[in-house]
Amino acid sequence: MAVKKAAECSSKALAEEVQRWGAMKQNGVSLRYMMEFGARPTEKNLLLSAQFLHKELPVRIARRAIELESLPFGLSQKPAVLKVRDWYLESFRDIRSFPDVKDSNDELAFTQMIKMIKVRHNNVVPAMALGVQQLKRDINCKVVSELEEIHRFLDRFYMSRIGIRMLIGQHVALHDPDPEPGCIGQINTRLSPMQVARTASEDARSLCFREYGSAPDVNIYGDPNFTFPYVxxxxHLMVFELVKNSLRAVQERFMDSDKDVPPVRIIVADGIEDVTIKISDEGGGIARSGLPKIFTYLYSTAKNPLDETYEGISDGVTMAGYGYGLPISRLYARYFGGDLQIISMEGYGTDAYLHLSRLGDSQEPLP
Incomplete structure (x- = not known):
């Protein structure tokens, strides 16, 4: 009985602490700040970074844990969502029970701990997607298009997750004893968008081959020597997602056709404010009535590959179907001040415009 009472007290205390931290202000950082700060990963700077994360991470994690408790339509009670909430509470508890970071030994121990937290949260996206799929099965699908509230929550939730992973990943990467030339933590100051487009396209094509036995060509145009600072x-995640969608559309449209299969075209443009990557296909386009749906988490034109066992799902293992590739890609673009737009010509094809902010000055958008 005493054990049960103690457990109840500690969970009440934890809930109160989560509420307290969730009410605190978040502090955003910019890509430029991360670069300038990380350019000198001295012991002192790493200590400052750990001290910042020791205060910042619990605030961000607490906010998400609170939101996970009170989602509409019973989504909070879905087993997959309860699991995600438990991961967040566990991570909150880990950081809060870690003493103040005072010297480099503390800093190294803290770094190991947040590394573990990042791994714990690896499957958050498929788990949340599974929860949403479970919800979709339970309620009338016609209502789903009106589930604006859930959509807004997922936008905030995933944007926050991108930020948490970026902060942890950046801090951990600054410990790399032998960084690649031009890299500051996770940021490559001389990133070639042409090179990323090539790699992402090859990855998407090999996936397409696996699924369909063939894949359209991808032609890439732009200055091969142009570089800019980015993660x-x-x-890679954004371009891969867009190329994958284009390949699937083209492949399915021309599967039983004797016409030549048109290539997917990627154009990389280097502007003063933005780097823009345009991905064009002739996959038949999307009906205008369907366009608003493509950025919701409750929509996918593909059959649903998610089943009850999502353990071990890593991002992007199937050609399609979670219904969150596009909305999450747009959040990645917006995280550093860019955007993603899709323009369609029904009966012909689709153009995706990925705008990436050149300046790196925009603050993280903190939900």
Missing amino acids: PSHL
């Missing part, structure tokens, strides 16, 4: 993993 390679973010850019």
Whole structure:
């Protein structure tokens, strides 16, 4: 009985602490600040970075944990969502029970701990997607288009997750004893968008081959020598997602046709404010009535590959179907002040414009 009472007290205390931290102000950083700060990963700077994260991460994690408790339509009670909430509470508890970071030994121990937190949260996106799919099965699908509130929550939730992972990943990466030339933590100061477009396209094509037995060509145009500062993993994820969608559309449109399969075209343009990457296909386009749906998390034109076992799902293992590739890609673009737009010609094809902010000055958008 005493054990049960103690457990109740500690969970009440935890809930109160989560509420207290969730009410605190978040502090955003910019890509430029991360670059300038990380350019000198001295012991002192790493200590300052750890002290900042020790205060900042619990605020961000607490906010999400609170939101996970009170989602509409019973989404909070779905097993997959309860699991995500438990991960967030566990991570909050880990950071809050870690003493103040005072010297480099503390800093190294803290770094190991947040590294573990990042791994714990690896499957958050597929788990949340599974929760939403479970919800979709339970309620009338016609209502789903009106579930604006859930959509807004997922936007905030995933944007916050991008920020948390970026801060942890950046701090951890600054410990790399042998960074790649031009890299400051996760940021490559001389990133070639042409090179990323090539790699992402090859990855998307090999996925398409696996799924359909063939894949359209991808032609890439732009200055091969042009570079700018950006996070390679973010850019790869966005381009991969867009090219994958285009390949699927073209492949399915020309599967039983004797016409030549048109290539997907990527154009990289280097502007003063933005780097823009345009991905064009002749996959038949999207009906105008369907366009507003493509950025919601409750929509996918593909069959649903999610089943009850989402353990071990990593991002982008199937050609399509979670219904969150596009909205999450747009959040990645917006995280550093860019955007993603889709323009369609029904009966012909689709153009995706990925705008990436050149200046790196915009603050993180903190939900």
